[in-house]
Amino acid sequence: MRAFNFSAGPSTLPLDVLEEAQRDFLDFSGxxxxxxxxxxxxxxxxxxxxxxxxxxxxxxxxxxxYAVLFVQGGASTQFAAVPLNLMHNKKxxxxxxxxxxxxxxxxxxxxxxxxxxxxxxxxxYTYIPELSNIPFRDGTDYVHICSNNTxxxxxxPEFPKTKAPLVADMSSEILSREIDVNQFGVIYAGAxxxxxxxxxxxxxxxxxxxxxPLDICPTMLQWKVQDENGSLYNTPPCFAIYVAVLVLRKLKxxxxxxxxxxxxxxxxxxxxxxxxxxxxYTNNVVKKYxxxxxxxxxxxNAELDDAFIKGAAKxxxxxxxxxxxxxxxxxxxxxxxxVEGVKALVEYMKKFEKENA
Ligand SMILES: *Cc1c(COP(=O)(O)O)cnc(C)c1O
Numbered sequence: 325m326r327a328f329n330f331s332a333g334p335s336t337l338p339l340d341v342l343e344e345a346q347r348d349f350l351d352f353s354g355x356x357x358x359x360x361x362x363x364x365x366x367x368x369x370x371x372x373x374x375x376x377x378x379x380x381x382x383x384x385x386x387x388x389x390y391a392v393l394f395v396q397g398g399a400s401t402q403f404a405a406v407p408l409n410l411m412h413n414k415k416x417x418x419x420x421x422x423x424x425x426x427x428x429x430x431x432x433x434x435x436x437x438x439x440x441x442x443x444x445x446x447x448x449y450t451y452i453p454e455l456s457n458i459p460f461r462d463g464t465d466y467v468h469i470c471s472n473n474t475x476x477x478x479x480x481p482e483f484p485k486t487k488a489p490l491v492a493d494m495s496s497e498i499l500s501r502e503i504d505v506n507q508f509g510v511i512y513a514g515a516x517x518x519x520x521x522x523x524x525x526x527x528x529x530x531x532x533x534x535x536x537p538l539d540i541c542p543t544m545l546q547w548k549v550q551d552e553n554g555s556l557y558n559t560p561p562c563f564a565i566y567v568a569v570l571v572l573r574k575l576k577x578x579x580x581x582x583x584x585x586x587x588x589x590x591x592x593x594x595x596x597x598x599x600x601x602x603x604x605y606t607n608n609v610v611k612k613y614x615x616x617x618x619x620x621x622x623x624x625n626a627e628l629d630d631a632f633i634k635g636a637a638k639x640x641x642x643x644x645x646x647x648x649x650x651x652x653x654x655x656x657x658x659x660x661x662x663v664e665g666v667k668a669l670v671e672y673m674k675k676f677e678k679e680n681a
């Protein structure tokens with residue numbers, strides 16, 4: 325039986341996409357070769373990269389002013405690529421709303437005067453700082469935020485208006501809700517949460533901002549070089565890109581981001597409503613900042629949390645253990661988590677509560 329996989333990443337992919345990849349695994353696009361064997365310079369593959377870019381432009385309404393890149397190294401490598409491409413004045417502001425935001429900030433400090441201008445660490449990252457009160461500095465090269473905080477289960481309901489270009493790590497929510505790309509200088513996202521298997525990272529970058537990477541920027545991290553080479557400067561993660569394209573085709577067929585967002589809102593509401601109406605389960609996040617992708621929660625004590633996770637796994641509800649920084653449980657309910665998975669989780673939560681309250 326296929327599990328309902330609530331892993332934060334790598335995470336569940338649509339079953340029909342996996343089946344299609346399996347069906348075509350030995351013969352990609354009639355080439356008589358597997359997509360894992362084919363040259364990335366083969367037309368059949370480069371057409372796939374072009375289609376991926378075109379689908380992203382279509383789904384996210386990305387103009388020609390932006391480059392759309394498939395790169396490697398995960399979102400964590402982009403923590404360095406951001407300052408290496410943008411930090412000409414060696415000055416950048418960071419909003420620290422969780423562990424990944426903090427890591428990005430620490431990486432930024434390696435290259436210049438990076439400052440944490442707002443943080444929600446005082447309340448263990450259970451909220452997003454009030455945007456109108458953030459003391460952004462003048463003369464910065466960019467402002468960095470993490471739009472959805474995977475570990476703590478928060479997200480920005482809206483984004484700050486900044487003088488400097490806004491850079492956002494959207495790894496755990498890319499393609500899950502409608503956003504206006506034009507509000508951002510750069511968006512990046514490791515694909516292994518909402519888009520593809522691990523190995524590929526998406527970068528959407530305003531072209532006018534990326535023409536002068538710092539002298540010390542490695543060639544591989546120069547977005548300009550990746551853009552000039554259509555993401556084929558070197559051997560890309562072919563299989564991950566291929567699966568990403570299958571996922572994007574499916575999303576388009578479904579009706580795009582608006583359609584998936586409605587489903588995501590519905591799934592999140594099922595879970596949050598149940599938690600809020602229960603005196604047994606708790607989610608600590610300030611309501612208006614709750615993520616619709618990552619839902620952390622606890623029972624009354626850590627022993628019950630353990631029992632909950634073990635019992636859930638027996639019923640095919642897996643990877644519900646919270647991140648080690650917060651403990652408890654976390655249900656990651658990305659685009660590919662079916663509604664039935666969330667319903668099954670809520671049913672199990674009811675049962676567990678009855679048996680243990
Ligand atoms: C998972 C995650 C990362 C780390 O991604 P890698 O691809 O493993 O480097 C960074 N930021 C956010 C918001 C994440 O959810």
